[in-house]
Amino acid sequence: MRVKLTVNGAEHDMQDLEPDMPLLWVLRDELGLTGPKYGCGIAQCGACTVHIDGVAVRSCQVPAGDVWGAVTTIEGLGTPEAPHPVQAAWISHQVAQCGYCQSGQIMQAASLLAETPTPSDSDIDDAMSGNLCRCGTYPRIREAVKTAAAKLSKE
Amino acid sequence: MAGLKTIARRTFLIGSAAIAGGVAFGLYKYQTPHANPLLDNLPEGAAALTPYVLITGQDITLITPRADKGQGATSVQAALIAEELDVGLDQIKTDPGPPSPAYYNTALSGDAVPFRSTDDSFLAETTRAVMDAPIKFLGLQITGGSTTVPDGYQKLRMAGAVARETLKTAAARMHGVDRGLLRTERGTVILPDGTRLPYQTLAATAATLDPAREVTLRDPAQWRLLGKPMQRVDIPAKSTGTQAYGIDQKHPGMLHAAIRLNPAQGGDLRGFDATEAEAMRGVVKVVAVTGGIGVIADNTWRAFQAAEAVSVDWGPAPYPADMDGHWNALSNSFTPEHQDSQFRDEGDVDAALAQGTDLAFEYRAPYLAHAPLEPINATVLVGAGRVDVWTGTQIPRFVQKNVAQLAGVEPDNVHIHALMIGGSFGHRLEDDVVRHATTLAKAVPGTPVKLTYSREEDMTHDYPRQIAMARGRGRVSGGKVETYDLGIAMPSVMASQMSRQGLPTPGPDLQIVAGAWDQPFDIPNYRVTGYRAPELAPISSWRSVGASSNGFFHDCFLDELIHAAGADPLAERLRLCTHGPSRRVLETVGEMSNWGGALAPGQGRGVAFCLSFGVPCAQVIEISDTDAGIRIDRVFVAADVGRILDPVNFEGLVKGGVIFGLGHAMNCEITYAGGAAEQRNFDSFPGMRLYQCPEIEVRGLETARKIRGIGEPPVPPAAAALGNAIFAATGQRLREMPFNKAVDFA
Numbered sequence: 001m002r003v004k005l006t007v008n009g010a011e012h013d014m015q016d017l018e019p020d021m022p023l024l025w026v027l028r029d030e031l032g033l034t035g036p037k038y039g040c041g042i043a044q045c046g047a048c049t050v051h052i053d054g055v056a057v058r059s060c061q062v063p064a065g066d067v068w069g070a071v072t073t074i075e076g077l078g079t080p081e082a083p084h085p086v087q088a089a090w091i092s093h094q095v096a097q098c099g100y101c102q103s104g105q106i107m108q109a110a111s112l113l114a115e116t117p118t119p120s121d122s123d124i125d126d127a128m129s130g131n132l133c134r135c136g137t138y139p140r141i142r143e144a145v146k147t148a149a150a151k152l153s154k155e
Numbered sequence: 156m157a158g159l160k161t162i163a164r165r166t167f168l169i170g171s172a173a174i175a176g177g178v179a180f181g182l183y184k185y186q187t188p189h190a191n192p193l194l195d196n197l198p199e200g201a202a203a204l205t206p207y208v209l210i211t212g213q214d215i216t217l218i219t220p221r222a223d224k225g226q227g228a229t230s231v232q233a234a235l236i237a238e239e240l241d242v243g244l245d246q247i248k249t250d251p252g253p254p255s256p257a258y259y260n261t262a263l264s265g266d267a268v269p270f271r272s273t274d275d276s277f278l279a280e281t282t283r284a285v286m287d288a289p290i291k292f293l294g295l296q297i298t299g300g301s302t303t304v305p306d307g308y309q310k311l312r313m314a315g316a317v318a319r320e321t322l323k324t325a326a327a328r329m330h331g332v333d334r335g336l337l338r339t340e341r342g343t344v345i346l347p348d349g350t351r352l353p354y355q356t357l358a359a360t361a362a363t364l365d366p367a368r369e370v371t372l373r374d375p376a377q378w379r380l381l382g383k384p385m386q387r388v389d390i391p392a393k394s395t396g397t398q399a400y401g402i403d404q405k406h407p408g409m410l411h412a413a414i415r416l417n418p419a420q421g422g423d424l425r426g427f428d429a430t431e432a433e434a435m436r437g438v439v440k441v442v443a444v445t446g447g448i449g450v451i452a453d454n455t456w457r458a459f460q461a462a463e464a465v466s467v468d469w470g471p472a473p474y475p476a477d478m479d480g481h482w483n484a485l486s487n488s489f490t491p492e493h494q495d496s497q498f499r500d501e502g503d504v505d506a507a508l509a510q511g512t513d514l515a516f517e518y519r520a521p522y523l524a525h526a527p528l529e530p531i532n533a534t535v536l537v538g539a540g541r542v543d544v545w546t547g548t549q550i551p552r553f554v555q556k557n558v559a560q561l562a563g564v565e566p567d568n569v570h571i572h573a574l575m576i577g578g579s580f581g582h583r584l585e586d587d588v589v590r591h592a593t594t595l596a597k598a599v600p601g602t603p604v605k606l607t608y609s610r611e612e613d614m615t616h617d618y619p620r621q622i623a624m625a626r627g628r629g630r631v632s633g634g635k636v637e638t639y640d641l642g643i644a645m646p647s648v649m650a651s652q653m654s655r656q657g658l659p660t661p662g663p664d665l666q667i668v669a670g671a672w673d674q675p676f677d678i679p680n681y682r683v684t685g686y687r688a689p690e691l692a693p694i695s696s697w698r699s700v701g702a703s704s705n706g707f708f709h710d711c712f713l714d715e716l717i718h719a720a721g722a723d724p725l726a727e728r729l730r731l732c733t734h735g736p737s738r739r740v741l742e743t744v745g746e747m748s749n750w751g752g753a754l755a756p757g758q759g760r761g762v763a764f765c766l767s768f769g770v771p772c773a774q775v776i777e778i779s780d781t782d783a784g785i786r787i788d789r790v791f792v793a794a795d796v797g798r799i800l801d802p803v804n805f806e807g808l809v810k811g812g813v814i815f816g817l818g819h820a821m822n823c824e825i826t827y828a829g830g831a832a833e834q835r836n837f838d839s840f841p842g843m844r845l846y847q848c849p850e851i852e853v854r855g856l857e858t859a860r861k862i863r864g865i866g867e868p869p870v871p872p873a874a875a876a877l878g879n880a881i882f883a884a885t886g887q888r889l890r891e892m893p894f895n896k897a898v899d900f901a
Binding site (some may be wrong): 018021022025028029030032034035036037038039040041042044045047056059073074075078079080083087090091094095096097098099100101102103106121124125126128130131132133134135136138139140141142 | 160225387390395398405459528575576579807837
């Protein structure tokens with residue numbers, strides 16, 4: 001079927017795509033956006049997290065034919081030259097080790113802070129526990145979320 | 156620093172060579188383990204150049220051959236070179252370089268000889284030096300064993316210093332000034348009048364010079380980068396989705412592939428029918444690979460779908476189909492015929508135990524997947540007489556050899572493009588993925604093929620951590636631990652792993668007893684025996700290898716004896732401990748945790764210690780026994796690596812190691828049923844999630860004599876400290892991992 005997507009502000013009109021192809025694979029293999037990562041394919045790791053209309057979703061679970069709004073990937077959140085405040089906090093706390101989960105962690109954190117600008121410790125635990133990090137960067141993820149929250153609330 | 160001068164002359168012959176438009180500096184000839192005085196007169200240019208520092212008219216590139224799998228290897232290697240080269244990490248590029256025997260790992264030999272890492276005797280040091288020869292001969296360019304820092308600590312700084320001094324000579328010649336008047340700073344040579352000459356402008360002249368032959372390394376007190384908090388070079392890309400991993404490879408015309416292997420790892424493919432799969436959209440080809448099938452398609456998801464649609468006839472598992480068979484094999488291995496080593500046998504254990512055994516317990520550690528978050532993958536292009544491989548690997552030279560054999564080309568014509576790795580924990584010491592990708596790429600010559608394992612294929616063909624069992628017997632008297640006898644049975648990790656590279660592993664496997672036989676305790680009757688179980692499921696090195704199970708066994712059994720003696724767990728460990736740095740990490744965690752201080756009702760505190768990879772590491776864990784289950788409140792960690800090169804990265808790796816150790820001890824195992832691994836994805840093998848993560852406080856000590864790496868040493872004590880804390884809080888002893896078989900965690 002014909003699938004139209006808005007990704008990071010750009011329109012994509014795909015004439016013939018399987019409607020059940022997960023958004024993750026449309027982004028990665030059809031559109032070449034490799035910031036969202038494949039980790040599990042069953043919504044257990046969160047590495048594929050993107051935003052649809054600003055809300056975090058697991059792109060491995062969203063069929064291409066069902067995308068209901070504008071998609072933002074980590075590439076659309078900010079850049080190395082102009083990072084989003086969440087990304088800036090991730091850089092200053094040096095959160096990443098292997099870094100593979102961090103696109104998803106950052107997208108999840110940005111969504112959390114958009115909805116809950118001053119999250120409590122348990123808000124952070126609840127929102128971030130679906131994003132797996134095999135290197136064990138959780139302590140710094142907690143710290144970076146708090147730093148980003150403080151910065152965003154000042155803006 | 157005269158000693159270093161001698162090392163520069165005898166150990167390294169430093170060379171440079173002109174490259175197109177620039178100069179490369181490096182170490183190209185390594186001394187034999189026995190000093191050869193003739194080397195001092197060896198002619199220049201006697202061997203091919205292998206660069207660490209590459210300077211062209213445009214760029215300064217530092218070569219960082221050890222694979223970065225998240226531990227910050229690229230950054231620390233670059234910093235070691237940059238410290239002496241006098242460049243900022245913001246001024247350089249990094250490149251892993253080509254596979255080469257010149258990049259062999261000089262630090263592997265330390266863990267390959269039966270001397271405790273605390274043994275500095277002449278015999279121990281001599282044996283390590285001799286062991287270095289075959290590793291050098293084999294050109295083992297391997298990343299692993301927490302060796303990147305000890306391996307590179309001297310030679311990378313040396314490479315930077317030689318390049319710097321040669322650039323100064325070039326500047327002196329070009330500008331007719333005395334080189335003694337020149338200084339260097341931030342990628343420039345500074346003339347007496349203050350003029351700054353960028354290294355790039357000196358490269359062409361430097362390439363014509365004999366490089367400096369003798370350099371003096373700076374005293375650490377003068378360091379600008381090392382020893383201070385650094386910004387890892389990979390952090391901005393990894394925080395913005397712009398870091399390209401192997402799985403993100405893109406090439407013109409590239410096809411995507413999936414794989415489906417016999418669920419019983421290593422079992423045969425008897426036959427398959429791909430009719431349905433071949434008719435599916437986007438499918439280019441279905442190809443038999445060793446033990447399975449691969450699907451080449453125009454999109455990864457389409458390839459995944461088609462792989463599931465192939466009907467396949469699998470052969471049986473080459474190991475026991477169910478767990479009873481695995482545990483029975485271990486249980487039956489505590490016999491003289493299976494004895495692999497007994498490197499520790501002090502006092503008279505048999506005589507002591509003949510008087511009666513106070514305690515006798517059995518411990519178990521399960522198979523565990525490495526399960527890095529980036530599923531393994533490789534991109535291969537088979538061209539005419541040439542193969543290109545893009546992948547992340549800890550064993551680039553083995554990959555080169557294996558691909559060459561499969562593709563029918565010379566190893567020199569296999570070009571490995573080493574890429575950033577999204578986690579490994581030892582997984583990338585295996586190279587099946589590259590072999591399978593090569594088989595697939597051969598089916599479509601001239602077209603790059605990216606093979607991505609599905610999570611399920613990756614986890615069920617993970618070459619897991621060894622399964623292991625230990626039996627402890629002991630006696631206490633007068634409030635003290637008097638007799639400690641531990642037997643450990645496991646299959647040989649090294650034999651399993653090396654057999655896949657066609658390498659024999661003669662002699663005892665030190666990993667069977669690592670983290671146990673080599674502990675710095677002085678117990679009157681003290682024996683540790685290793686038993687080699689028969690080969691079971693294929694296994695591989697998992698972050699901290701033998702010590703990952705043995706640290707738990709050794710320390711928990713010691714804790715049981717200490718409690719039986721009625722002694723204080725920390726005080727008795729300190730009383731028994733004979734090694735300065737080890738005592739200091741124990742004392743430090745005692746102080747950090749306010750050991751002995753009051754706890755709330757339902758709380759408990761446990762201490763554990765393990766010396767692994769030469770690093771003593773102690774941990775104290777505080778837990779609460781709540782209505783929702785056991786909650787880990789706080790962890791206090793102290794470790795001594797001799798010298799900390801980047802305190803920020805050090806702290807991150809220690810915390811990550813503790814979380815890795817705890818998450819698996821609490822929640823994870825790989826079990827086999829009908830020959831297949833039952834855990835196929837993160838729903839049944841989660842490690843630790845954020846909500847379970849405790850507060851962790853880290854202190855790094857720098858009193859040990861040798862510099863060491865920190866990737867692995869925080870893992871072994873974590874499970875033991877948790878088990879000991881749960882006992883302290885609840886009175887329940889956990890002798891089998893994962894602990895969630897016996898208790899709930901909040």
